[in-house]
Structures are given as C-alpha cells and as structure tokens.
Amino acid sequence: MKKIKLLSFDLDDTLWLSKPVIQRAEQVFYSYLTTIAPALVERFSPESLRAHRLDFLKRHPKFAHQISQWRIASLTEALELCGYKEKSANIAREAFAHFIAARQQVTLFPYCENVIRELSQNYMLISLTNGNADLNQQPVGQYFHANFQAEHVNAAKPEPALFLKALDIAGCKPEEAIHIGDHIVDDISGAKALGFFTIQACLKPDSPEPHALSDEQFNDWRELPSKIEQLEQILP
Ligand SMILES: [Mg+2]
Missing domain, CATH: 3.40.50.1000 (HAD superfamily/HAD-like)
Structure with missing residues (x-):
C-alpha cells in the first residue's frame, strides 16, 4: 500500500x-494580427504590444490571475486605439484563438x-x-x-x-x-x-x-x- x-x-x-513554446505562440499571434489588423501592426511592434499588455495589467490588476482574459482585453484596447472600434473584441478573440492553439504545441x-x-x-x-x-x-x-x-x-x-x-x-x-x-x-x-x-x-x-x-x-x-x-x- x-x-x-x-x-x-x-x-x-x-x-x-516552455520558452520555445511561448516564443512560437507569440509569433503565431503577431503574424495573425499582421493579416487581420494591419493598422495595429503599424502602430505596435511585438515588443510594444507586450509593453502595452503589461501596462494594461497595471491599470486593471483584476486580470493578474486571468492570463487569457488579460491578453484578450488588452489586445481589444490596443485595437480600439488603432480605430477598430466595435470590431476590436472579435479580432482580439480570434487572435487569441491562434495564440492558445499554438500554446498547446509542446x-x-x-x-x-x-x-x-x-x-x-x-x-x-x-x-x-x-x-x-x-x-x-x-x-x-x-x-x-x-x-x-x-x-x-x-x-x-x-x-x-x-x-x-x-x-x-x-x-x-x-x-x-x-x-x-x-x-x-x-x-x-x-x-x-x-x-x-x-x-x-x-x-x-x-x-x-x-x-x-x-x-x-x-x-x-x-x-x-x-x-x-x-x-x-x-x-x-
Ligand atoms: Mg514551471
């Protein structure tokens, strides 16, 4: 016993x-945004998009343990800043779906x-x-x-x-x-x-x-x- x-x-x-998995998922995420949200990619590099995400968390600490919702909500805000208006939330959810699928490729x-x-x-x-x-x-x-x-x-x-x-x-x-x-x-x-x-x-x-x-x-x-x-x- x-x-x-x-x-x-x-x-x-x-x-x-984990490092190669996250790196690849970030690449998939950003390259999907390149195709669907060119105005966002024009304004945000992968690094500045990440900096925006970290800044978003400082302003919205309730997302600290909700990392998926955090990524979606901060991207929605970034898309709104780039003029995507009411389409922002849908685009963010689609981009996240690409990220999370790649995140499982371990x-x-x-x-x-x-x-x-x-x-x-x-x-x-x-x-x-x-x-x-x-x-x-x-x-x-x-x-x-x-x-x-x-x-x-x-x-x-x-x-x-x-x-x-x-x-x-x-x-x-x-x-x-x-x-x-x-x-x-x-x-x-x-x-x-x-x-x-x-x-x-x-x-x-x-x-x-x-x-x-x-x-x-x-x-x-x-x-x-x-x-x-x-x-x-x-x-x-
Ligand atoms: Mg660990």
Whole structure:
C-alpha cells in the first residue's frame, strides 16, 4: 500500500521546455494580427504590444490571475486605439484563438510520457499550472485525473488555492502528496508551506540550483520514479 496518494505536477519547464513554446505562440499571434489588423501592426511592434499588455495589467490588476482574459482585453484596447472600434473584441478573440492553439504545441521532455504512464498506475496525478497550457488537449493528459490552471481558482501558485484543490480532489493530506515542479518559489516553497513533499525539476539548461526546501531533485525524467520511491521509504 502506497503512503503517497497524490502527485501534483507543474507543467511549463516540468513536462516540457516552455520558452520555445511561448516564443512560437507569440509569433503565431503577431503574424495573425499582421493579416487581420494591419493598422495595429503599424502602430505596435511585438515588443510594444507586450509593453502595452503589461501596462494594461497595471491599470486593471483584476486580470493578474486571468492570463487569457488579460491578453484578450488588452489586445481589444490596443485595437480600439488603432480605430477598430466595435470590431476590436472579435479580432482580439480570434487572435487569441491562434495564440492558445499554438500554446498547446509542446514537446515533452524525453521519457516524460512513459514515466507519467507508469506513475499513473500507482498514484493520482493532477496538474497545477499558473499558465494556460491545457493538458486535456495533450495525449499525456489521459494519465491525469484532473488539470487545474490559476485561471480556474483566480489564484496562482505559490498561493495555496491550487494545491488545496488538488488535495481536495485526491481526498488526501499534504503529507500524502508530492508536488513536482521547477520553480523554487511557486512550486517548491508554495507546496512545502502546506506540508507537501516536493521534488524539484531541474530540466532546463539554466535551471536554478536545487532549493534547500526541496526533498529531492531530478534532471532526467527516468530518475523520477526512484526519487518518489525514496520519499515513500522515509515515511513512517
Ligand atoms: Mg514551471
């Protein structure tokens, strides 16, 4: 009988490298705008459109944990500034649809899918992301019991809401759960503060040093099952 019941997983930079995915999604987003909203592209470069989005958030902090709505609302405003008037909201939604479709085009880290499949036979797997990747659209999503985004609970890691959601679904205590993620604050400190065990994913070329609060670390997905096993063995 396993003492650990729940494995919660971060997504970006834990299941895949996020930078190339975001870069490509941004390119798809902007090139779609080039075709549908030339006056916007004339006024905003990719960089100044991003600066506008950040400025929009300062003026509308309610979008802080609603990153999809934030992108749509800020683009709507930018389009209005360029004279698109009542068409702005529709154009923004269409451009976002292109962005979010590209956002799902991820390449899993080597061995990730095999290990996930194997782990799903013994544990409940739940994904917890601050981003807007949707695991339900990935083949690997079939091994997960549930997938939650910060947008669903209007709170991002390291705040407790996403972690508590996973514990609630799994019906287990934090000491029966391991959170696996790359970010030392959002993932490791956030989960540890609630009493989860933590395993730090050190998979990107510029991964930070293992955090003192992480119980284990891995830099190859094939190592993960034995790291989990080691934590099982120290439990009473
Ligand atoms: Mg991450």
